[in-house]
Amino acid sequence: VPVARTSQTETAVLGALSIEPMSGYALRAAIVEALGHFWHESFGQIYPALARAEAAGHVRRRAGGRTSGSVFELTEPGRSRLRDLLAEPVEAAPARNGLLLRLFFGDVLGPGACRELLADAEQRAGEALETYAAIRRELADEDDPGRPYRLLTVSYGEAMARTLRQWAQDAAAALPEDADPTTGWPPPTAQP
Amino acid sequence: VPVARTSQTETAVLGALSIEPMSGYALRAAIVEALGHFWHESFGQIYPALARAEAAGHVRRRAGGRTSGSVFELTEPGRSRLRDLLAEPVEAAPARNGLLLRLFFGDVLGPGACRELLADAEQRAGEALETYAAIRRELADEDDPGRPYRLLTVSYGEAMARTLRQWAQDAAAALPEDADPTTGWPPPTAQP
DNA sequence: TATGTCATGTAACTGGTTACATGATTGC
DNA sequence: GCAATCATGTAACCAGTTACATGACATA
Numbered sequence A, B: 001v002p003v004a005r006t007s008q009t010e011t012a013v014l015g016a017l018s019i020e021p022m023s024g025y026a027l028r029a030a031i032v033e034a035l036g037h038f039w040h041e042s043f044g045q046i047y048p049a050l051a052r053a054e055a056a057g058h059v060r061r062r063a064g065g066r067t068s069g070s071v072f073e074l075t076e077p078g079r080s081r082l083r084d085l086l087a088e089p090v091e092a093a094p095a096r097n098g099l100l101l102r103l104f105f106g107d108v109l110g111p112g113a114c115r116e117l118l119a120d121a122e123q124r125a126g127e128a129l130e131t132y133a134a135i136r137r138e139l140a141d142e143d144d145p146g147r148p149y150r151l152l153t154v155s156y157g158e159a160m161a162r163t164l165r166q167w168a169q170d171a172a173a174a175l176p177e178d179a180d181p182t183t184g185w186p187p188p189t190a191q192p
Numbered sequence C: 001t002a003t004g005t006c007a008t009g010t011a012a013c014t015g016g017t018t019a020c021a022t023g024a025t026t027g028c
Numbered sequence D: 001g002c003a004a005t006c007a008t009g010t011a012a013c014c015a016g017t018t019a020c021a022t023g024a025c026a027t028a
Helices: A009-019 A024-035 A043-055 A076-087 A098-104 A111-141 A147-174 B009-019 B024-035 B043-055 B076-087 B098-104 B111-141 B147-174
Strands: A059-063 A070-074 B059-063 B070-074
Touching: A009 A024, A009 A043, A009 A070, A009 A076, A009 B098, A024 A043, A024 B098, A043 A059, A043 A070, A070 A076, A098 A111, A098 B009, A098 B024, A098 B147, A111 A147, A147 B098, A147 B147, B009 B024, B009 B043, B009 B070, B009 B076, B024 B043, B043 B059, B043 B070, B070 B076, B098 B111, B111 B147
Parallel strands: none
Antiparallel strands: A059 A070, B059 B070
């Protein structure tokens, strides 16, 4: 069954609802919370996607008990649709790495500023590793059939962050010495 | 000097012209060729960016010798502008990893299809490593002050591709056995 | 003289973000 | 009663892609 050209927002929305029925507002929170380290959706996308999914019969709206809003739950056709979407080939997003763009033209920028960029990247990688550790702790308590799959996404993040950190260290070491005083780096040897 | 909110297309365009003056058409080819493994621009972006840069005095247009079009070269203000742009903090692009999105909901998709996704990723990582090796060979011949910086971007790609390949292997091994006959995976033991 | 490549641009569309408008419910 | 949060949406905008229109030059 070919799936008509679609944004992956639908996948994220139906996927999140496959775990648990919830409101659009909670959906956003869940996407930030659970998928945040590798996926992102904005409000402006979620509600229209939800409306389309409702029109297509993929989700059903139930009046929420004590709260004002409504709760959306995945229907059987919706689950089937989700399976189709997940089976779609992964389309590679066009690469746009701002760090590498700067480093590529590093000789215009100077070694000192490049080292700063690399130090930044290294630090962010370290912070990412901490958040992954926290996610791992949370996942340890849960016991659902999806857990092994969720863990895969965490180990991906960890592996990439560790590699990034190591590369940033090595790269900074491989950079030429900075002879330019305007960037404020200390000279390699002491002055009298 | 704060740089007004800008797209990074300008950085790529001015950066490429800092290496060598060329036409808009050649610029596109150079961006694909040299930055292709971590950056991407389309025609629809390049010409407007070039026109804006010309209006701002960052590039100068010279009549091309034997060809019909013109050749753009970076001016001194343009080089200064490029330095400012490169010094801008790297803004993290909102994460959108289609592979992880699929794996996260892997229990809906089934282990067999997940293994296929991982095998795909592993193969693409292997192919990427080959193209990096080719880039390395090309860079070996050149001798310009930017070479150490360009090599950094290659080693980044190599490190990430190697990590991706290894993770994909480990992940496939960690997946539960596939008991679902509809996905067409062979059973772990022989049948009588 | 036909074909391919170099070359320059524009217009329409798409996907996505941001900011705003609006109101219900809950807890203090 | 007031503030915070839950909740649902829309409108305007922006970045970026795709497809198209156009033509010069080289060469077979």
